[in-house]
Amino acid sequence: MPKLTINGEPVELTDLDPRTPLLWVLRDSLNLTGTKFGCGIAQCGACTVHVNGTAMRSCSVAIGSLEGREVTTIEGLSPDGSHPVQKAWAQMNVPQCGYCQTGQIMSAAALIASNPEPDDDAIDSFMGGNICRCGTYPRIRAAILSAAQEARQ
Amino acid sequence: MGSSLNIGAPVTRRGFLASLAAGSLVLAARVSPASTLLAVVGQDGSDTAFEPNLWLSIDPSGAVTIVTHRSEMGTGIRTSLPMVVADELEADWARVTLRQAIGDARYGDQNTDGSRSVRQFYEVMRVAGAAARTLLERAAAEIWGVDAAECKARLHEVHHAATGRSIGFGELVARARTLEAPAEGELTFKTPAERRYVGQPVPIVDLADMVTGRATFGIDARREGQLFAVVARSPVLGAPLKSVDDTAAREVAGVVDVLTIPGYEGVHGFQPLGGVAVLANSTWAAIAGRKALKLEWGESDNDSYDSEAFEREMVATSRRAGTSWRTAGDTAAAFEAADEGSVHEADYYVPLLAHASMEPPAAVAEVTVDEDGKAIRCEAWAATQNPQAAQEQVAATLGLELADVIVNVTLLGGGFGRKSKPDYVAEAAWLSRATRRPVHVTWTREDDIRHDYYHTVAAVHMRAAVDERGMPTAWLQRSVFPPIFSTFAPGMTSPSDFELALGFTDVPYVLPNLTVESGDAPAHVRIGWLRSVAHIYHALAVCSFPDELARRAGRDPYEYLMELLGEDRLLDLEGVQYPNQGESLERYPFDVGRLKAVTKRVAQMAGWGRELPKGKGLGIACHRSFLSYYATVVEVDVDRRGALTIPKVWSVLDAGLILNPDRVRAQMEGATAFGASLALHGEITAVDGAIQQSNFHDYKVARMYDSPRAIECEIVSSEALPGGVGETGVPPFAPALCNAIAAATGVRVRRLPISKTDLRWS
Numbered sequence: 023m024p025k026l027t028i029n030g031e032p033v034e035l036t037d038l039d040p041r042t043p044l045l046w047v048l049r050d051s052l053n054l055t056g057t058k059f060g061c062g063i064a065q066c067g068a069c070t071v072h073v074n075g076t077a078m079r080s081c082s083v084a085i086g087s088l089e090g091r092e093v094t095t096i097e098g099l100s101p102d103g104s105h106p107v108q109k110a111w112a113q114m115n116v117p118q119c120g121y122c123q124t125g126q127i128m129s130a131a132a133l134i135a136s137n138p139e140p141d142d143d144a145i146d147s148f149m150g151g152n153i154c155r156c157g158t159y160p161r162i163r164a165a166i167l168s169a170a171q172e173a174r175q
Numbered sequence: 176m177g178s179s180l181n182i183g184a185p186v187t188r189r190g191f192l193a194s195l196a197a198g199s200l201v202l203a204a205r206v207s208p209a210s211t212l213l214a215v216v217g218q219d220g221s222d223t224a225f226e227p228n229l230w231l232s233i234d235p236s237g238a239v240t241i242v243t244h245r246s247e248m249g250t251g252i253r254t255s256l257p258m259v260v261a262d263e264l265e266a267d268w269a270r271v272t273l274r275q276a277i278g279d280a281r282y283g284d285q286n287t288d289g290s291r292s293v294r295q296f297y298e299v300m301r302v303a304g305a306a307a308r309t310l311l312e313r314a315a316a317e318i319w320g321v322d323a324a325e326c327k328a329r330l331h332e333v334h335h336a337a338t339g340r341s342i343g344f345g346e347l348v349a350r351a352r353t354l355e356a357p358a359e360g361e362l363t364f365k366t367p368a369e370r371r372y373v374g375q376p377v378p379i380v381d382l383a384d385m386v387t388g389r390a391t392f393g394i395d396a397r398r399e400g401q402l403f404a405v406v407a408r409s410p411v412l413g414a415p416l417k418s419v420d421d422t423a424a425r426e427v428a429g430v431v432d433v434l435t436i437p438g439y440e441g442v443h444g445f446q447p448l449g450g451v452a453v454l455a456n457s458t459w460a461a462i463a464g465r466k467a468l469k470l471e472w473g474e475s476d477n478d479s480y481d482s483e484a485f486e487r488e489m490v491a492t493s494r495r496a497g498t499s500w501r502t503a504g505d506t507a508a509a510f511e512a513a514d515e516g517s518v519h520e521a522d523y524y525v526p527l528l529a530h531a532s533m534e535p536p537a538a539v540a541e542v543t544v545d546e547d548g549k550a551i552r553c554e555a556w557a558a559t560q561n562p563q564a565a566q567e568q569v570a571a572t573l574g575l576e577l578a579d580v581i582v583n584v585t586l587l588g589g590g591f592g593r594k595s596k597p598d599y600v601a602e603a604a605w606l607s608r609a610t611r612r613p614v615h616v617t618w619t620r621e622d623d624i625r626h627d628y629y630h631t632v633a634a635v636h637m638r639a640a641v642d643e644r645g646m647p648t649a650w651l652q653r654s655v656f657p658p659i660f661s662t663f664a665p666g667m668t669s670p671s672d673f674e675l676a677l678g679f680t681d682v683p684y685v686l687p688n689l690t691v692e693s694g695d696a697p698a699h700v701r702i703g704w705l706r707s708v709a710h711i712y713h714a715l716a717v718c719s720f721p722d723e724l725a726r727r728a729g730r731d732p733y734e735y736l737m738e739l740l741g742e743d744r745l746l747d748l749e750g751v752q753y754p755n756q757g758e759s760l761e762r763y764p765f766d767v768g769r770l771k772a773v774t775k776r777v778a779q780m781a782g783w784g785r786e787l788p789k790g791k792g793l794g795i796a797c798h799r800s801f802l803s804y805y806a807t808v809v810e811v812d813v814d815r816r817g818a819l820t821i822p823k824v825w826s827v828l829d830a831g832l833i834l835n836p837d838r839v840r841a842q843m844e845g846a847t848a849f850g851a852s853l854a855l856h857g858e859i860t861a862v863d864g865a866i867q868q869s870n871f872h873d874y875k876v877a878r879m880y881d882s883p884r885a886i887e888c889e890i891v892s893s894e895a896l897p898g899g900v901g902e903t904g905v906p907p908f909a910p911a912l913c914n915a916i917a918a919a920t921g922v923r924v925r926r927l928p929i930s931k932t933d934l935r936w937s
C-alpha cells in the first residue's frame with residue numbers, strides 16, 4: 023500500500039484497493055470531507071486537490087498511483103483560511119451554496135501559483151473545469167484577480 | 176390557546192431543546208405573527224435562559240440564539256431571516272448564534288421553495304425580535320423603577336437616557352423571564368432609518384466554513400458505524416425488478432450487503448423509486464459493487480416514451496384548440512377579420528431539464544428497531560429543502576408516527592427544487608431499518624441525471640394578427656406540458672391554474688382580443704419543479720414573441736415592448752383563475768408600472784439603441800415572477816462560424832423590501848448563469864423510456880467561459896411588501912438571449928437549447 027503525505031502528515035493506507043480514487047479515501051476513510059464529489063469523471067472540479075502542487079481531480083486519481091506524493095486538500099491549504107485565495111473569497115462573498123467552492127479555491131490557488139498574473143482568458147481556461155451550478159463565476163473571477171494581486175505583493 | 180399563554184413561566188433550556196429535538200409540545204398550528212408570541216414552551220426547571228418565543232433565546236451571559244428554520248441552499252436565507260430578528264431585538268450580531276431547526280410543523284412552512292421565505296416570514300421574524308426587545312426594555316424599567324417608554328434597547332443593552340444608565344441583555348434575562356408576553360398591538364417596529372442589519376450586505380454565517388472545507392452538507396453527514404449505499408434504479412420509470420444476480424457485487428472488496436428496496440405503490444410522489452441497494456464501507460466500494468450487479472427489469476407503460484416523437488406530438492397539440500383560461504374581446508373574429516399577411520405564428524419548445532445541483536441528493540438515517548426488527552424511531556441528517564416532507568415520507572415508509580421521526584437539516588449543495596422531494600431520505604431510512612445500522616445514501620451524478628424529478632418539457636404556440644404598426648389586433652397563446660401534478664395524481668395530464676399562472680395567464684400586454692389556452696400531455700418520467708418552474712417556457716414564448724413582432728414591423732424591440740405593455744396600471748385579472756403565489760391581488764397586485772420601470776431602467780443601463788456591428792446584438796426581456804419584477808438586457812457576440820459568447824448582461828430587480836442586498840445581487844448573478852445553462856445547453860432526452868444523458872459531459876451546464884463575462888445588477892430600493900428573489904432572474908434570461916441572437920444574426924431561436932441551432936451567418 024502506498025505511503026504518501028496528506029496535508030503534511032505521512033499516511034500509510036492499508037486494506038484499500040489501490041484503484042480506489044483518492045477522493046473516496048479522503049472522504050470516507052480519512053473523513054476529510056472538504057473535498058467534494060460532483061461527477062466522479064473529472065468533469066466538474068468539485069474534488070480538486072493539489073498533488074505535488076498541481077491541481078488534480080481526486081475522483082480520477084487512483085490511490086495506488088500516489089506513492090511518495092504530497093497531497094494537499096482544502097483542509098491543508100492554510101491552517102486558518104488565510105491563504106490569499108481564501109481571503110479574497112471571503113472578502114468578496116463568493117460562495118452561494120458553497121459546495122463547489124473548495125474545489126474552486128484549490129483550482130484558483132494552483133492557477134495563481136503557476137501564473138501570478140492571470141488575465142481573463144487564462145482564468146476562463148484554467149477554471150473551465152470547475153462547475154458552479156449556483157453561478158458564482160463573476161465573483162470567482164474577481165476574487166482570483168484580487169488574490170493574485172495580493173499574492174504578488 | 177391564547178389563555179394558555181405561559182410566557183412568564185420559567186423555561187428550562189434543557190426543556191426547550193428537548194422539545195425541539197422531540198418535536199413534542201406543538202403549540203402553534205399556523206405560524207403567524209400573532210402565534211409567534213404564543214409559541215413558548217414553559218417547563219419547570221433550573222435553567223435560566225430567557226425564551227420569549229419559538230425563535231430565540233438569550234442566556235444570562237447575553238448570548239443570543241436564533242432559530243433558523245429554512246434550508247440553506249445558496250440564497251443566504253439561513254442568515255437573512257435571523258438578521259431580521261436580531262435587528263428588531265437590537266442584538267449585537269457578533270453575539271448571535273444560529274440553530275438550524277429540525278423539520279417540525281411548529282415553525283410553519285419549512286419548504287424552502289417558491290421564493291417565499293422572506294415574503295412569508297419577514298413579519299414573523301420582526302414580531303419575534305420586537306417582542307423580545309419589548310420584554311427586555313420592560314425588565315430594565317422594573318429594575319430601575321422608571322417608565323418602560325423611557326427605556327430603549329441599543330446594541331445588546333437597554334439604556335435609560337434621562338439618567339445615563341445602561342444594562343446588558345444578559346443581566347436582564349432573569350427579570351425578563353418573569354414578564355407577561357406583550358400583545359401584538361403593543362409592539363413597535365423600527366423605521367427604515369433605524370435598521371441595523373436589514374438592508375445591509377451582511378456576510379453569510381457559513382462563509383468561513385465554506386472557504387475552509389468545514390461546511391457540512393448532506394453528503395458529508397456521518398454517523399458512527401454507518402454504511403455507505405448507492406442504489407440501482409430502473410432505467411424506465413415504473414419498470415419492476417425481474418431478477419437480481421448479486422454474486423459478483425458481493426465479492427467486491429468492502430461490500431457488506433445487497434438489498435432490494437421495494438418499488439413505490441400507486442403514484443410515485445415522494446416515495447423511493449425502489450431498486451437494488453449496495454451497502455459498503457465506502458461510497459466507492461458501493462459504486463463498484465453496483466457496477467457488478469446483474470439486473471433485469473420488467474415492462475413499464477413508459478417503455479415506448481421517445482422524447483423526439485413526443486416533441487412532435489406536443490407541438491401538434493399546441494396547434495389544436497385547447498382548454499381556455501383567459502379571454503378578452505373576440506379573438507376568433509379578430510383573426511377572421513385580419514389579412515393573411517398580417518398573421519404571425521411561432522412555436523416555442525423547451526425540453527426536459529435536470530436540476531443537477533452540485534451536491535447530488537444525499538442523506539444519512541439512523542433507525543432504532545425493536546427486537547422484531549420493527550422501526551421505533553428514526554433520525555436523519557439530510558440535504559433537504561423540505562424537512563417536514565422528509566419527516567412525513569420517512570414516517571410513511573417505516574410506518575412510524577411523525578413524532579418518532581427527526582429530520583436534521585444540513586447545508587445543501589444547491590437544491591433548485593430537487594431537494595424538496597425527499598425520496599432519498601426515505602431510501603436511507605428503509606436501508607437503516609433493514610441493516611440496523613446508520614446508512615448514508617449518495618446519489619451519483621448518473622443517478623441524479625437519470626432519475627430526477629425533471630423540469631417538464633413544454634411546447635408553446637403563439638399566434639397574432641397585427642395592424643399596420645405591428646401592434647396585435649388578435650393574440651392567441653397555448654401551452655402544452657406534462658403537469659407537475661402527474662407526480663401526485665395518477666394519469667394527470669392537464670395543467671393546473673398554478674402552473675399556468677406562472678407567466679402565462681398573466682400576460683401583461685395590451686391585447687384587445689386575447690385567448691389563453693392549454694393542452695394536455697401525459698408524463699413518462701417523474702415531473703418536478705425547477706428554479707422558476709413553468710416561467711421558464713412561458714417567459715421564453717411571451718417575451719420572445721413581441722421581439723419577433725417588433726422586428727417583423729421593422730420597429731425597435733424595446734420601444735415596441737413598452738408600447739405593448741401600455742399604461743401604468745394594475746393588470747386586470749378579474750375572472751381569471753390566478754393563484755398569485757397564494758397571495759391576494761390586493762396585497763400583491765400585478766403592477767405593470769413596476770414592470771415597465773425595471774425595463775426602462777435596464778435599457779438605460781445597457782445603453783439601448785447604440786449601433787452594434789453585425790454579429791453583435793442586444794436583447795431585452797421583462798417578466799414578473801414570484802411577485803417580483805425583473806428585466807434583463809443580454810449582449811451577445813456571435814462569430815461567422817456561429818460560436819456564441821455573452822460579453823455582458825444587465826439586470827434590474829424590484830422585489831420590494833430587500834433584507835440582504837449582497838445576497839440578492841448574488842441571486843441575480845446566479846440566476847443569469849442558471850439561465851445560461853438552460854438556454855445554451857440543457858436537454859434531457861429519452862429513448863425507449865430511458866434517459867439518454869448521465870453526467871456533465873452529455874448534460875452540459877454553463878461553465879465560466881460560456882457564462883456571461885460581466886453582469887451588472889441593480890436592485891430597486893423599495894419598502895413595498897417583499898416578493899421573491901431566488902428564482903425571479905431566471906425566466907427573462909433565455910428570451911433576452913434569443914432576442915439578442917436575432918438582433919446579432921437574424922436567426923430566431925425558438926427551441927432550446929440554443930446549442931442545437933446553427934448560428935452561422937455571412
Ligand code: FES
Pocket residue numbers: 058059060061062063064065066067068069070079080081082
Ligand atoms: S468529482 Fe472529480 S471532477 Fe467532478
Ligand code: FES
Pocket residue numbers: 117118119120121122123153154155156157158249533588589
Ligand atoms: S456555490 Fe453552489 S455550486 Fe458553486
